[in-house]
Amino acid sequence: MRFIIFRWMIYGGLALLGLSLFRTQVLQGAEYRRLGEQNRIRLIPLEAARGKVLDARGHALATNRISYNLIATPEDVTPEVFTRLSKILKIPEKEIRRRMSAPREYPFAPAMIQPDISRAIVFIVEELKPELPGVSVQVSGLRFYPYHTAASHLIGYIGKINPREYENLDRERFGMNSLLGRAGIEKIYDNALRGWRGGRQIEVDAKGNFVRVLSERRPEPGEDLVLTLDLELQEKIDAMIQGRHASVAVLDLQTEGIIALASSPAYDPNVFVSPGKSQERVALLQDKEAPMLDRGTGSAYPPGSVFKLVTALAALETGKITPNTRFKCTGGVRLGKRRFHCWLKEGHGSLNLYEAIERSCNTYFYQLGQRLSPDDIAHYARELGLGDVMKLEVTDMTPGLVPDRAWKRQRYREPWYAGETLSFAIGQSYLLTSPIQILRLSAIIANEGQRVEPRLVLNALKDEPKADGRPRVAIREENLKIIKKAMLNVVESDMGTGQFARVDFDKMAAKTGTAQAPPNQAHSWMTGFFPYDNPKIAFVAFVEHGGPGGITAAKLVTDTVKIWHELDARPRVA
Amino acid sequence: MRAPAWLKDTYWPFVAAIAGLLAISLLFVYSASHFDPGRYEVKQVFWIALACIVFLASSALGYRTFLGAAPFFYLIVAAALLFVLAAGRTTLGAQRWIQLGPLALQPSEFAKLALVLFLADFLGDRPIIEQEGKTLFQALLIVLIPLGLILKQPDLGTGMVVLAMMITILFMWGLRARFFIGALVTAAAAAPFLWTLLKSYQKKRILVFLDPGSDPLGAGYTAIQSKIAVGSGGFLGKGYLAGTQTQLQFVPEHHTDFIFCVFGEEWGFAGSLILLGLYTLLFSSAFRIIAATTDMKARLLGSGILAMLFMQVFVNIGMSVGLMPITGITLPLVSYGGSSMLSTAVALGLILSIYRERSIF
Missing domain, CATH: 3.90.1310.10 (Penicillin-binding protein 2a (Domain 2))
Structure with missing residues (x-):
């Protein structure tokens, strides 16, 4: 019984197919043939x-x-049509034929003959339409x-x-x-x-x-x-660094949004989207000045003395010093046969930590380097976000490099030498950081240890947890407060290396860096936050081979903060 | 003079139907791809030759051997399906192939076969009168594991075929009507939930099937173009190699899943009747073979295979006339493709072996 049902269901199915085919091929055949x-x-x-x-x-x-x-x-x-189009567009007939036969998605899909034509040509084509079968103008x-x-x-x-x-x-x-x-x-x-x-x-x-x-x-x-960007600020900073190989970035500490991130030289992205600019495109990609490179996020450099903030935190946290520990600078230290120089040949004399940061004394930090292991320094560098990429929505971000003993053994098959720790302590040796990483370092210090995750897209900010719920770095708040105070002196004290960055409307805290990059001039760095009390922004200025940080970068910082201050007076947007 | 044993053991109408379909396959794989540098017709000759060997070998080995090895096949196929999901080649958004040197195998083709064998063996051992519910539950479990993997690929077409096969075997096993009604009610209730599990392109295809105007660029385009191709063939067709719609590549995949479009356009309704006639001959002779056996397992196996092949024919031809949604499925014995050809050959060989062992009591 069931067998018979099964059998007739199949025959029924076949009959249904036959009927459908009869309808499609015989009853509607003529109509489909016409369409086909x-x-x-x-x-x-x-x-x-x-x-x-x-x-x-x-x-x-x-x-x-x-x-x-x-x-x-x-x-x-x-x-x-080929001849006529060739005359109208002033391109060789051969080229038009080539474009006409380019691969298409499906038969009868239109081929692109010339994108982005002028209005004049649009009128000519519309007028001659009867003589140009198959040709049309598409608005897009x-x-x-x-x-x-x-x-x-x-x-x-x-x-x-x-x-x-x-x-x-x-x-x-x-x-x-x-x-x-x-x-x-x-x-x-x-x-x-x-x-x-x-x-x-x-x-x-x-x-x-x-x-x-x-x-x-x-x-x-x-x-x-x-985006979190402020175009007006961005454009003014762009103009400021034009002609240099430099990057300046400003972060809003409240929202953690990047409000400006400029890198010079820059490129005009219209070159990539406007038709017929392939030569400019090639030129851009081959340009020795590397305008495609984002110097703020995509390239890492030795940070120089800016890194002394990290070394100081490492020494405070591991209990090697207190802020009042004094060392005497006589213009350098000797380690084995080698002498490590302070930038001030005649020496700074006896200094405590505040003074050492304020005047950026190398000798003081060589002393810390002799008391710290490279792995300690590397640990605190990583804790403060160096040596790794961040969530920021940019492409081709560099992680930079934070060296330690294991890294050196693996990379060079050599042990770590004691002298290298001294260089490491003042931000040299193998260490590489990008300006955006240094910006985040300042932001964490300004926040007294609250982690910072810089963002570019405003829509994404809404999903982030409230600022006070954010995790903290594993560094004591009191030690971060010491560093903040020292950074204030860098700018506001008359002995400070960053005094050229001073602005007259409020107090600023920062740290300069002059990173050796032989055989060329040193890289110029300055980073910090503003204002000192209740900081609103963190900033970084970096100039490739720009010379002393206290001069070149400090000038960029003072201008940036002034512009920001002016723009801050604008009415808020909803 | 006595006829040799092999002549007596072969059911000729069945073999004649197969031969006729293979001849059509060669003609139309050539017609569909002679502008294509892929030389598919040459490869198809190779696949057909291999399929004939496999057909003879499996009919000689006999379905009992296959049934005995069914759990083993089942495990291999389940492993292959898992492998495909983990490391298979992705083409057009679906992960269906395993690349073995120059060959691309489609495990879901063999999964159908392993499933029908395992299910026939499993249910054949368990009479309907004892523990119907428990056995049904176990059988469903056997099917659902590979079916889930197939649907995950995603391969909706093969999923539909497996489902039809399972329902048929359960029906022939004697499952009571109330279970089918229960399943129908459950399916209706679960439909909204299942809908959310479908990939967006699968949903779209079903929606387009219901309303072809809703996607003029994608599936709706394929649907209308395949209809134009088949319909424009008219009563007598445009003549062999004279099709324009399919030759101009309006229809995608025209040597595999859409080969019927080429056929329908070039040979028209007359040709369609010939093709349907050949399938009718194939199915009716298979029915006669199944009706003659007294072995429950053979009957279940034969019915499962029949349901499988019929469903493929129905969906494949049905989608080119707007009766079924557009889905990737081959036309048995006609479409180009090694995996499909070989698994169909084994299936038909098994049916022939049922005929051969009909006299065993």
Whole structure:
């Protein structure tokens, strides 16, 4: 019985298939043949508008402008069209043929002949339309970065998909000519900024002219992103460091948002998105000045005396010294056969920790280096966020390098030498840090030990726990307060190395650094926070081979803080 | 003069149907891909030759041997499915293949076979009268593990085939109607939950099946283009190698899952009748073989295999006429593809061996 049911269900299924085929092939055959014979269905992809990237005050850092593209459906094009287009566009006929035969996503998809044509050409093409079968003008959005070089390293740029990516990505969101984020925010937040593609199925007549829309799916635009950046501050800092190899960054201690992060030289991301700029693109990538490199986050340098803050904390925490421990500086120390110099040849005389930081005495820190192991120093450096990447939303971040005994054994197959600890203690030897890491170091000190996770995207800030719930570094608050006080003296004392950074409207705390980088001039550093009481911002200024930190970097710091102070008077945005 | 034993042991209508379908396969794999540098028709000759050997070997070995080894096959296939999920090759968002040198194997094709064997063996040993509920529960467990792995790949088409096979075997085993009704009610209740488990492209395909206009770019495009291809064939077709829709590559994967589009366009409704006729001959002779056996396991095995093959035919042809959603599934014995060809050959060899051992009491 069941066997018979099973049998007839299968025969029934086969009969159903037969009937459906009869309907499709015989009853509706003529209609399908009509649709099929002239290939009357065209698919027109509709690209979604990419989300904008805005600064904290609503300036559009990345947006879309209208562009007109000349497209053509190769199947509908007649031979005369090539000559006519060649004359209109002033490009060789051969090139037009090449573009016409470029690979496409599906048959009858339009080929891109010339993106971003002028309005004049649009009018000519529209006028000559009857003589240009298969050719049409498509209106689309083209990525545009209105402020050109401002924050270009952070915003990044977009570029065309490559065949390999096309194979592996979701076809619903990525087409053969899709653009995707290649660097910076454009890359990291590509998923949010990119919307969903739509499309339209249309019927055309035998000449390729539009008859009717068969079905349509509207594209969904991408989300807008708001950054923590303040464009006005950023642009003014950009102008300040123009022509140098430098980076300046400012962090809002309240929100932990980066309000400015400038790196010079910068590049104009429009070069990557505007059609016909391939030469500029190549030039940019080959430029010896490395304008593509974000010197604030993507490159690490010896920090020099800025690192003395870390060494001092290590010595305080391990109980090797108190703030009142005094050492005598006679212009250097001798270790074995080698003499380690203080920058002040005649020596600083007897100093306590406050004075040693204020005057940036090397000898004092050599003494600490003789009492600390390299692993101790490395431990506190790491605790303060050096030697590792952070969550900040930038591409190609460098972790820098915090050396220790194990690292040296592995890297050089050599033991760690005692002399290297002395260099390490003043921020030299193998140690490398990026300016953004030094900025975070200052921010943690300003916060008296509360960990800081710098952010660029404002939307992401909302999910973070409240500032007081954040974990702390494993360093005693009292010791951090000692360092803060010493940093105040660096700027406000008349013996301080950072006194050139002083501003007249409030007290500043900072530390300078002049990192040896032979055979060239030393790297110039300065980092700190402002104002000393209830700090609002942390900052870092770095100039590659810029000379003494107390001069070059201090000038950048004082200007930056002045600009910030002026802009702080603006009304708040909601 | 007495006929040799092998001649007597072969059920000729069954073999004739297979031969006819393979001939169509060769003709149309060539037609679908002769513009393609892949030389699929040459590879298909190789696969067909290998399939014939496998067919003869499995019918000679006999289904009892296979049933005995069923738990072993089951474990191997489950391991292969796990491996595919962990390290398989991903193509178009689905992870279905294991690369073995130049060969790409699709374990889910063999999983169907291992499952039908294991299930027939398991239920054949347990008469319906004893502990129906417990046995049913165990059988479901046997199916759900590989089925889950297949759906995870995701391979909705094979999942549907496995489900049809399971229902058929349980039905033939004699499971009472109340269980089927219960399952139906449960399925209806669980549907909203299952819906959330589907990948977005699977949901889209089902939605597009219900409303082809909702996705003109993706699955809706494939659906309408395959309909145009098949429909434009009309009654007599455009003639062999004269198809335009499929040759112009409006239809994707036209030598594998969408080979029926090429066939329907070039040979029309007349050709479709021939193809359906061949499948009808294949299924009806298989029914006759199954009806003649007295071995419960053989009957369950044969019915399971039949359900599997029928479901593939139904879904594959059905999707090109808008009867079924677009899903990746091969047309048995016709589509290009090694894994599918070999697993179908084994399945048919098993049915033939049921015929061969019909006289054993």
